Amino acid sequence: MDTKIKVNNLNLWYGEKQALKNNSITIYDKKITALIGPSGCGKSTFLRCLNRMNDLIPIVKIEGEVLLNGKNIYAKDVDVVELRKTVGMVFQKPNPFPMSIYDNVAYGPRIHGIKKKSELDKIVEESLKKAALWDEVKDDLKKSALGLSGGQQQRLCIARTIAVKPDVILMDEPTSALDPISTLKIEDLMAELKKEYTIVIVTHNMQQASRISDYTAFFLMGDIIEFDKTEKIFLEPSEKETEDYISGRFG
Numbered sequence: 705m706d707t708k709i710k711v712n713n714l715n716l717w718y719g720e721k722q723a724l725k726n727n728s729i730t731i732y733d734k735k736i737t738a739l740i741g742p743s744g745c746g747k748s749t750f751l752r753c754l755n756r757m758n759d760l761i762p763i764v765k766i767e768g769e770v771l772l773n774g775k776n777i778y779a780k781d782v783d784v785v786e787l788r789k790t791v792g793m794v795f796q797k798p799n800p801f802p803m804s805i806y807d808n809v810a811y812g813p814r815i816h817g818i819k820k821k822s823e824l825d826k827i828v829e830e831s832l833k834k835a836a837l838w839d840e841v842k843d844d845l846k847k848s849a850l851g852l853s854g855g856q857q858q859r860l861c862i863a864r865t866i867a868v869k870p871d872v873i874l875m876d877e878p879t880s881a882l883d884p885i886s887t888l889k890i891e892d893l894m895a896e897l898k899k900e901y902t903i904v905i906v907t908h909n910m911q912q913a914s915r916i917s918d919y920t921a922f923f924l925m926g927d928i929i930e931f932d933k934t935e936k937i938f939l940e941p942s943e944k945e946t947e948d949y950i951s952g953r954f955g
């Protein structure tokens with residue numbers, strides 16, 4: 705199994721407060737890795753470290769390394785715009801831009817210099833197909849994205865991320881604002897997407913983590929208590945804290 709991202713001794717502070725404590729895990733290529741744990745344990749902070757979204761917060765201090773395809777993304781010569789193209793992100797609340805469905809998907813490719821209409825048309829169609837949204841919107845590409853349902857908007861955001869040809873897709877509770885049917889659609893979509901992309905997902909939903917992920921990391925107060933194959937974490941955890949959390953004894 706190939707390694708996509710290797711995190712070594714990652715520490716992060718918000719001012720004086722340490723939010724990540726010496727985290728080390730391997731994220732495998734074309735697998736889904738779930739990050740679970742109680743509220744405030746550092747899951748989102750960890751996820752944001754994988755494409756340097758925490759750089760945007762001035763009080764943050766980070767130590768350690770995150771190797772993407774063997775290269776430290778925190779090295780001085782890294783182009784952060786390029787990094788965020790390679791490691792895309794989908795957020796908790798669908799956040800389409802207030803523009804047409806077509807323009808939402810074409811936005812990233814245009815920023816990265818693609819201008820030819822035929823080329824953009826192709827990317828938009830391919831991305832919407834991969835995000836399992838094409839059939840629902842193909843006749844409405846010029847309509848506002850804001851008119852879509854929440855679940856459709858989230859798939860549009862996934863299409864927008866795919867459009868710039870990422871390697872890794874980070875998802876921060878991507879279904880927590882969605883109804884059960886839209887949630888299942890996104891979960892089915894993730895199973896398709898992992899054929900091509902490496903996915904890391906933060907989820908509060910234990911069933912979701914066990915249904916969709918291949919690997920799971922259990923976080924507690926900034927520590928990764930246990931990281932293993934999802935089956936092992938859910939059926940035979942090695943640590944008592946993991947077992948207590950999985951079985952609903954706290955959190």
Ligand SMILES: Nc1ncnc2c1ncn2[C@@H]1O[C@H](COP(=O)(O)OP(=O)(O)OP(=O)(O)O)[C@@H](O)[C@H]1O
Pocket residue numbers: 718723741742743744745746747748749750761
């Ligand atoms: N911008 C920030 N400034 C200061 N502290 C922060 C900031 N963002 C997060 N924290 C703190 O860092 C810790 C970890 O937060 P984080 O959001 O990563 O946890 P989480 O496990 O994703 O939580 P949740 O499941 O509730 O989303 C918390 O104590 C939080 O209060």
